[in-house]
Amino acid sequence: MRLLTAVLMALLVVAPGAAAKDPEGVYKTAEAKHFTRVEGVELSPAFSDYLYAELRNELTKTKLFAQVIGEGEAVEDADAANSVVIDGVIMEYKKGNRATDAIIGFGVGARSLKLDVNLTRRSDHQSLGAIKVQTKISPKWNEEVMAKVAAQQIAHQVKKGLKDKTKG
Amino acid sequence: MAQWGVTEAKVGFHRVVLVQAGILLACALTTLSVRADEPKPTPENTIHVQLAAPVPPQKFAKPPKFFISEVIDRSGNPQPMLVLKDRGGMFLDRLPTQITREAIEQSLKAADLLAADAASADLVLQIYVFHFGLAQGSGLDFFGKVEFSAVVKNPKTEESQQIQAVGTSIANAAMRKKNVQKNVQANVEGALEDAVRNLLRGTQLREAVATLMKNNPSAPAAAPGGGMAFAHGDGSSGRNFNSRFQER
Numbered sequence: 001m002r003l004l005t006a007v008l009m010a011l012l013v014v015a016p017g018a019a020a021k022d023p024e025g026v027y028k029t030a031e032a033k034h035f036t037r038v039e040g041v042e043l044s045p046a047f048s049d050y051l052y053a054e055l056r057n058e059l060t061k062t063k064l065f066a067q068v069i070g071e072g073e074a075v076e077d078a079d080a081a082n083s084v085v086i087d088g089v090i091m092e093y094k095k096g097n098r099a100t101d102a103i104i105g106f107g108v109g110a111r112s113l114k115l116d117v118n119l120t121r122r123s124d125h126q127s128l129g130a131i132k133v134q135t136k137i138s139p140k141w142n143e144e145v146m147a148k149v150a151a152q153q154i155a156h157q158v159k160k161g162l163k164d165k166t167k168g
Numbered sequence: 169m170a171q172w173g174v175t176e177a178k179v180g181f182h183r184v185v186l187v188q189a190g191i192l193l194a195c196a197l198t199t200l201s202v203r204a205d206e207p208k209p210t211p212e213n214t215i216h217v218q219l220a221a222p223v224p225p226q227k228f229a230k231p232p233k234f235f236i237s238e239v240i241d242r243s244g245n246p247q248p249m250l251v252l253k254d255r256g257g258m259f260l261d262r263l264p265t266q267i268t269r270e271a272i273e274q275s276l277k278a279a280d281l282l283a284a285d286a287a288s289a290d291l292v293l294q295i296y297v298f299h300f301g302l303a304q305g306s307g308l309d310f311f312g313k314v315e316f317s318a319v320v321k322n323p324k325t326e327e328s329q330q331i332q333a334v335g336t337s338i339a340n341a342a343m344r345k346k347n348v349q350k351n352v353q354a355n356v357e358g359a360l361e362d363a364v365r366n367l368l369r370g371t372q373l374r375e376a377v378a379t380l381m382k383n384n385p386s387a388p389a390a391a392p393g394g395g396m397a398f399a400h401g402d403g404s405s406g407r408n409f410n411s412r413f414q415e416r
Contacts, residue, residue, distance in 0.1 A: 046303065046304060049303070049313065049334070049336065050303075050304075050305065050306075050311060052336065053311060053313070053336035053337070053338055054338065056336065057338045069365075069369075070334065070335070070336075070362060070365065070366040070370075071334070071366070072366065072370045072371050072372055073365065073366060073369045073370055073371070074226050074369055074370065074371050074374060142306065142307070144304065144305055144306035144307070144311075145306045145307070145308070147306070148306050148308070
């Protein structure tokens with residue numbers, strides 16, 4: 001009886017942790033690309049580089065990919081079917097208004113960024129999902145902080161989408 | 169009345185001279201104080217950046233031999249060895265061009281793709297470093313970036329192609345100076361490794377090698393399955409090498 005209780009207790013401790021554990025290295029590689037921007041988006045050229053770096057950093061943290069490779073890197077043919085490519089477009093950027101943000105607040109006058117992200121399988125370029133991301137931050141923060149927040153959101157959505165697809 | 173006006177003008181002139189002298193003195197003093205704040209390299213604030221391990225290049229059907237003719241700094245940075253200006257400064261122990269050359273050569277050598285000299289090389293690389301070190305980040309972390317382009321040239325056919333490589337790395341910020349130094353070093357090393365991987369494992373290099381070796385007159389036919397032909401250099405030792413950049 002004591003042994004059974006001990007086993008049950010051990011299962012209660014271990015099982016939730018095991019169930020909550022993310023599947024590590026489900027995909028062989030993920031290639032993040034520099035996001036393009038539509039005409040009229042007034043962001044510094046360095047923004048794209050920083051967003052690219054942050055996105056790679058955040059994708060690595062998801063532990064969903066064995067390797068997050070740089071743009072334009074070759075992948076072994078055997079791994080191509082289990083690899084994804086992430087690219088996107090910066091659709092809209094509003095730099096916000098500090099005065100409005102300070103006086104009114106509640107998101108009015110906030111700095112905002114809208115992104116359309118596409119997720120495709122490397123081997124056959126089949127779409128694995130399209131994500132729309134909107135980031136809003138205080139205009140007191142700089143562009144790079146916005147890139148960091150946007151990258152976190154993209155990585156979160158990518159992880160969610162791919163996990164649902166794996167389950168489904 | 170006219171005399172009064174002249175006197176006034178003279179007084180005004182003296183005042184102007186005095187003000188100018190004052191401004192000059194202030195400028196001189198400011199410059200001196202700024203110079204005193206300029207960080208200087210010491211053994212304590214100098215970091216050694218190198219690849220932890222050679223980056224394995226992509227596999228070629230018929231591996232060509234590469235030779236790096238020269239590495240040129242195109243960053244326009246007046247202090248290329250200064251990585252971080254704050255916290256007493258942080259310096260590299262060698263020039264970014266030297267570090268980049270060593271990193272690429274180390275990786276090529278480990279994969280037996282490095283020629284001993286330009287004469288025995290199938291393809292000659294000329295590297296242009298555009299950025300090496302830290303770039304502007306969010307302020308919450310360190311953003312390391314290494315960016316360069318390589319002009320790949322077949323010394324026999326005189327044809328060349330340009331390829332780009334970018335490496336990035338993000339490391340956590342730190343409070344203590346010792347940790348800042350450690351994080352910056354790891355960050356720059358990470359960015360360098362990433363950039364070398366981007367170059368050596370990039371599809372741009374694969375395509376450049378395929379194109380340049382295919383057009384080699386003395387080379388055998390291109391290997392099947394995207395492979396490439398193989399030929400030795402013409403013995404010019406790369407002396408006739410003129411890139412598009414030099415031509416400009």
